[in-house]
Amino acid sequence: MMERLIEILKEIRPDVDFISEKSLIDDGILDSFDIVSIISELNDEYDIAIRVTELNPENFNSADAIYTMCQELKNKA
C-alpha cells in the first residue's frame, strides 16, 4: 500500500521526493490545491472519504503520515 501511495503522490507532484521529505506542509512543498488533489485520489483509491473541511493539514506532512491517516480511515469504515 505504501508503494502505491508514493506512486499516487508522484503522479500529482513528480518534482517532490516523498520518501525523504517530512515537512511537506510546514515547508510549503504542498499547497491547498495539492492537498485537495491528493484527497481526491486517495478517496478513489482506498474507498475512503476525506473531506476538505475535516482534514488536518498535519496529516499531510509526510508520506508516512498520509499512510497512517488512510489506514485509520479504512479501519473506521
Add this chain to the structure above:
Amino acid sequence: MSMEKLTSFSKAQQVQKEYALKGTLTNNYLLPDVSKLLIDEGKLFYSKHSKNLYFFEDKGDFYQIYYHLNELDQFFDHFCDKPVMMEILYRGENKKPLEVINYWEASGFKQHIVRENMMATYDKLTLPQSKSKEVVIKIADSINEVTFVQELIVNTFDRFTGDILSFEESVTFMKQHQIICAYYKDQLGGFLQFEIKNNVVWIGHIAVDETFRGKGIANELVKSYITMNKTKPGTRYQLWVMQENKSAIDLYHKFGFIYGNKSSASMLRL
C-alpha cells in the same frame, strides 16, 4: 435557489458532508483555517441545488464560487447581485476538465483567463547577465513609490483574478520590504511585489510601465527578487503567470523556472 450565510464552521462541515461524495467534482481548496476565517468575517455563503453544492466567497465587488458537482445536468441558475467567478484548477492541458467547463458554460459562464504555476529552487536557477546598466533596483520606501505600484496594479491586472491590492495592503508590503522598484534613467518604470508563505517566496505582482518595456527592467526585477530572498540552496520560488503572456513565460524559463504542474482556468458571469 437561495444563498445562505454560513455562521459556523460546523455548519460548513455538515453541508459538505452531504455533497462531497466519492466522484464529486470540486474546486474547493479552502482548507479549514481559511474557511473559519471567512466565516468569522461573514464572507462565506452557500446554496444547494439538487445534488450540487456551491460555496460563495464575497470578494467585495464579486463572488468567487467553490463548487461540489454531483449532477452535471442540473445547471447553476442562481441570481447574484454581483459578478460571479471561479477558478478551475487542473494539472496540464491534457487533464483540462472539459466536462466541468462545459457545465459552467451551459450555466451562463464564459471562459476568462488561464494561468500557469511556475516554480524553482535556487540551486536550479541561472541568473542572466544584466542587459542594461541604466536600470537601478531599490527596495520601495516611499509613498510616491507605493502610489506608482498601486496605479500600475489597477491598470495592469485583471480585477477578478489579479488579487488587486488596496493602497493599505501595498503600504504594508512596503513596510515589510517586499516591494522592489526599478528606475530607468532615474524614472520609476516597474516594480515587483513578493511575499513569503510557508517558506515559499511567491511573486505577488510584477509589472513594467508600457513606456519602459523592452529595456530589461523585468529581468532585473526578477534577478533581484531571487538573490535578495535566497536563504539556502533549496530556497523555493513560485508564481502564477497568464498562459497568453508568452514573453513573461519565456523570461521565467530563461531563469530556470519550470511549469509547476498546476493551471487555473477562470470562468466568469457578469
